[in-house]
Structure formats: C-alpha cells, structure tokens
Amino acid sequence: MTPTTATAPEVAPFRFFEMTVLRTRRLGPSILRITLGGPGAEGFSGGGRDQSLSVLLPRPGQSEAVVPAGGIGARRERGRALPEDERAVTRSYAVRAQRLRADGSTEVDVDVVLHAVGGPGCRWALTASPGDRLTVLGPAAADNAAVRFRPPADTDWVLIRADETALPAAAAALAWLPAGLPARVWLEVPCTEDRQALNTAAKARISWLVRNEGAACGVETVRAAALPGGTPYAWIAGEASGVRALRHHLVHERGFDRARVTSSAYWRRGLPEEQLRRAEAEAAAGAGSGGPEEPTGKKS
Ligand SMILES: Cc1cc2nc3c(=O)[nH]c(=O)nc-3n(C[C@H](O)[C@H](O)[C@H](O)COP(=O)(O)OP(=O)(O)OC[C@H]3O[C@@H](n4cnc5c(N)ncnc54)[C@H](O)[C@@H]3O)c2cc1C
Incomplete structure (x- = not known):
C-alpha cells in the first residue's frame, strides 16, 4: 500500500475561484457532468480522492452570488454577518477530475445528480450553459481537510x-x-x-x-x-x-x-x-x- 498522509493538515487551504462553465454533458438519465475552467481556475488544486468544492449560487432575484470580499477567513467572519436571505446558497460537489491542458489552463469536472425533489444545486445544473460564470470555494492545495479518503499505510x-x-x-x-x-x-x-x-x-x-x-x-x-x-x-x-x-x-x-x-x-x-x-x-x-x-x- 502506498504510504498516505494519515491525517489532514491543520489548516484547510481553500479559496474562492471565479470559474466559467466550459461545457455540460449528460452521463446518464440522472447525472450531468459540468466542466469548469477559464482564467479564474488557475491555482485550483484538486489532487484526487474525495476532494470536494462548494458552488456559490445566487438566491432568487439576485443576479450573482453574494460573497464577502477576501478569503475563506473573511467568509467565515463576514459571511455569517450577511443576512441569510442575501448570502449565497452553497452546494457541495466532488472534484470528479482535474486536467491540465496543453495551453496550461485547467479543467475541472463535477458530476451533478439531477434528483427528482430538486433544489438550488439541481436547478443550477439543469440550466448551466457554456460561458456562465460561477463562484467556487475550492482547494488551493491538493491535500487538505476536505480529503477524507485516507487508507492507512498498512491497509490490506x-x-x-x-x-x-x-x-x-x-x-x-x-x-x-x-x-x-x-x-x-x-x-x-x-x-x-x-x-x-x-x-x-x-x-x-x-x-x-x-x-x-x-x-x-x-x-x-x-x-x-x-x-x-x-x-x-x-x-x-x-x-x-x-x-x-x-x-x-x-x-x-x-x-x-x-x-x-x-x-x-x-x-x-x-x-x-x-x-x-x-x-x-x-x-x-x-x-x-x-x-x-x-x-x-x-x-x-
Ligand atoms: C463532500 C460532499 C460531496 C458531494 N458530492 C456530490 C457530487 O459529486 N454530486 C452530487 O450530485 N452530489 C454531491 N453531494 C451531495 C449534494 O451536495 C446534495 O445532494 C445536495 O443536497 C444537493 O443540493 P440541491 O440544491 O440539489 O438540493 P437541496 O436543496 O440540498 O435539497 C432539497 C431536497 O432534495 C433532497 N435531496 C438532495 N439531494 C438529493 C438526491 N441526490 N436525491 C434525492 N433527494 C435529494 C433533500 O433531502 C431535500 O429534501 C456531495 C455532498 C458532500 C457533502
């Protein structure tokens, strides 16, 4: 078994990325792949396993997601100060894959379940189209607290x-x-x-x-x-x-x-x-x- 980090690092190195929807593809009746990228994806560091990200979505009536300026610390402190009915809706998705392209740009796939009950995440996925802008809270370092798939080195x-x-x-x-x-x-x-x-x-x-x-x-x-x-x-x-x-x-x-x-x-x-x-x-x-x-x- 390849040795792995047994525990997550103390600090979760996440930040906001202003990404662009590059394309969407239906993988099956229930799952839609959304590929994100663009210049704002630079520095995104998926790293594999069960790494996840949060998409930040506007509330009804908003043209864009309301996110506090600054990094993750600012989000924790000021995000809570924003009224709940203004603050961006966040939804979690795994980083299914990340690819570095020949021109140095990054692509990130998320696979979204189109469930029957519906919700903001599901609705976002159904309407996502190439060119849409999206704020993502994601990994800026590959090994971080969101990675929970950590088989110990002695795993058989x-x-x-x-x-x-x-x-x-x-x-x-x-x-x-x-x-x-x-x-x-x-x-x-x-x-x-x-x-x-x-x-x-x-x-x-x-x-x-x-x-x-x-x-x-x-x-x-x-x-x-x-x-x-x-x-x-x-x-x-x-x-x-x-x-x-x-x-x-x-x-x-x-x-x-x-x-x-x-x-x-x-x-x-x-x-x-x-x-x-x-x-x-x-x-x-x-x-x-x-x-x-x-x-x-x-x-x-
Ligand atoms: C770390 C992490 C990684 C995740 N990765 C993925 C991923 O890669 N792809 C993915 O599709 N989801 C993933 N999820 C799950 C996803 O975040 C939830 O399903 C989320 O609730 C979907 O948001 P929504 O706005 O569509 O529905 P919500 O507004 O959250 O919920 C509305 C209603 O829909 C119900 N609901 C939510 N999800 C489902 C479902 N799948 N089937 C049936 N009913 C449902 C809820 O119980 C609720 O009643 C992940 C969650 C976590 C925490």
Missing part, C-alpha cells in the same frame, strides 16, 4: 460503498488507489444507464446496485457478502441514514476498527444541505467536538 484491502451523489468521489478514489490493492466496491445508481466505466489500477470487484432494476440497496447487501481477509479500510458516503446503518454494521457486526471507517453524509432525505450542515454542527457541538468548516463532507 479497501471497502467502498457509495450512492449516486458519492459516485464521483468514489470514482476519483478508485482512480487514485495503488495498482493491485484489493477493493470491494458497491455503487448505487437510480438507472441502468447511470452506470459508468471506471478507471482503476486496483484489484477492484465492483457491484452496481441499480434501483430501477430492483437491487437491494440497504445494509443487507454488504451483510451478505464474503469480505476479503486482512486489515480493511472502509469509505462510505451517500444518504445519511444508509451511511449510518452501514457504518454500524461494519463496526459493530463485522468488528472493523472504527478509526478505519470513514463515513460521510452527503445528503439527508427531507433536508436541504444548509439544514443538514446545521444539524451536524449542532450534533458536533453537543458532542463537544470541532472540525474543519469548509467545504463540507462531515462525518456522519
């Missing part, structure tokens, strides 16, 4: 479980894994055509759980599986209740070391993202813990 095999919102992060993590490392992977998508060809050098056994084919998507699928021997590392992300149930299964029924299970609630049924983050912050404050603030991707 990796378990990955992701729904469609976490498929981009899972795909980037698979692309990053070292050659030959065994990986047992379950990827859940709404429709057959949402499945994707994935690039990995790992010895990955990938099972697609397709909901419109009637796949069982609860914890029972992993519970029924024979898992490899040796020391595991697990990464689970997606809808909050499923993430919590699987984490519980791995730690309490399978005996995984809880420190070797990374779990992230990417969304929660019935809650828009800001309410999910508020609920998480309140839970963390209640438990007396702190943690990185931006972008999101908190432990479930």
